[in-house]
Amino acid sequence: MPTTTRAAVLRQRGAPFALETVTLADPGPGELLVKLAATGICFTDVGVQRYEQGTPLPHVLGHEGAGTVLSVGEGVTHVAPGDRVVLSYASCGTCPNCSHDHPQYCANFMALNYSGVLPDGRVPMHRGEEPVYGGFFGQSSFADHAIAYARNTVKLPDDVPFALAAPFGCGLQTGAGTAYNTLNVQAHHSFAVMGAGTVGLAALLAAVDRGCHTIVAIDRVAARLDLARQLGATHTILADGQDVMLALRAIIATGIDRIVDTTGASPVIRAGLEALASRGELAMLAVTAPGTEITFNPNTLLGGRSLRGAVEGDADPQVFIPWLIDRHRAGRFNHAPLVREYPLAAINEAIADMASGVAVKPVLVMD
Template sequence: MPIAITAAVLRERGASYRIEALDLADPGPGQLLVRIRAAGICFTDVGVQFYEQGTPLPQVLGHEGAGEVVAWGEGVTGYAVGDRVVLSYASCGSCPRCAHDTPQYCANFMALNYAGVLPDGSVPMTNGGEAIYGGFFGQSSFATYALAYPRNTVRIAADVPFAHLAPFGCGMQTGAGTVLNSLAPKPGQSLAVIGTGGVGLAALMAAADSGCAPLIAVDRNAERLTLAGELGATHLIHADGRDLTLALREILPDGLDFIVDTSGAPPVARAGLEALAPQGQMALLAVTPPGTEITINPNVLLAGRALRSAVEGDADPQDFIPRLVAMHVAGRFPHDRLIKAYRLDQINEAVADMKSGATIKPVLVMD
């Protein structure tokens, strides 16, 4: 029998969410039913809300869910009712990328995370007979309940508030994983973070924990730069229109070992690339509007400089999320300082605050 849920439904691109009563399908084979206690809002959600990305509407978004296991379908083992879990991205587990322990590059990533239907092609939710798409990132967690899968449902033993657990599903994983997994700096190597939103500050906290020095934060928002300094940045650059390459090279004339750019602004990306040291690496993490292009001088890439990106911080959530939770419990990853809680029916206010910069990491709390 379908489960009655409350969800935030996006019906039109660029429109506000509507809170609606829906029916959610029972968990089928290989699926878990999770009661969502909290769900982070990520700029991936904002990108789908405002830019055409092939995601069908109406749909329930949300891909940073945290809650409790309620039930499961045939073939699911290893879970108990009441297990505290974090939900992350979905992957198939059978393609070559998954077989080589890189599920973030799953061959079926788009179908499993963006198609709006379950793996069998069915639509997971209805409103009075109207089909409501879902299964966003294997969850659709802007709702009181969600269907998920063993591969993207991570059990958490620590007694951490759900509002603090939810952002580990994507944003914190992406920022911290890019540093710890993709770039893997050694203590004493230099790193700059351009853009101190949620993903950028996650990268900065991971870099501070790794012993990066100098550790530089760049942003237009003075309050966020102050917070970045409190979280471990040794140098702060206020992006007030001055030449960013020059500003970075004033600190390190020979260039930086690593840069993480979350701004998505082509001139900023180019400036960062030109501030790299020989063999330096720059990771681009922003979700940009369709048609965005970056123009570079290919000679900048001489001396081994590299421009790259990373999906979900090159992280397998089953291994990496518990690692981040342990860092948080030990006081080495204080991401709770970025969070502001909102009720589910405040989702449009939360999105507006995130876009304006008033809130770094909004988290919807369902209770």
């Protein structure tokens, strides 16, 4: 019996989302059907809404879903109908990086997360005879129902509300994972985050959890810096044209030990590199605009400094998301102040609020 569901469909690049009723394919082997309760909105969704990235239209986006399993296809054993789950990015499980516990660098990442079709080529949704593409990050969660895979479906404890759980699937995993995994921040480190949106603030929360003695947040929006202080930042820098490198050096003259860049802006990344302490590390996680280049004096890297990139917080969702949720349940990772709830029907308003800074992490809740 095919499932009919309400979905926010993108029909034209740059157009708003429109709620439509579509029919969802039945879950095949290794797949499952999820009744969504909440889904976060991430800048990746907005990027695909606005810019051509190879995703066919019409398309259902959304990649921070949380909800309840309705049915499972053959071979899905770690979750069962009725289980509460969080959905993360998809990976193949068989390529060299997947085989060595690094599914975030899956060789089939683009095909599994952006192609618009399921791995066997099926189109996941239809409206009448018209194909509606999806399978976005193995879910397409801007809808009441989604097809997900065993590998990107993570079990959720009963005591974590769906609206708080949803952003663990991408934004929180990405930011926190970059601090915990990529940079392995420690109490003896000074730490700075450049760009205090959801991802940056998740990195900051990880630095707070690890007890970093100095935690600096940098942003162009004063309200985000207020939030950063509320979450545990010891210093903030309003990037209103001042030299960020000098501002960081004014806080610690010898430099900062660990920096996360979420801006993808070359002058900011360069300022961060020049503000690193000896043996300091800077991790960048944002996709930069096409044509972006960064120039810096290579001698900066002498003194043991390093610049590296990471996606999805270097995290395997099946391992990292349950671990991070446990930190949250233990009161050591409180991201609740970031979340602002909207009904699914208010998706365009939620995106506008995210762009203007009214909302840090909008989460759509299904009624």
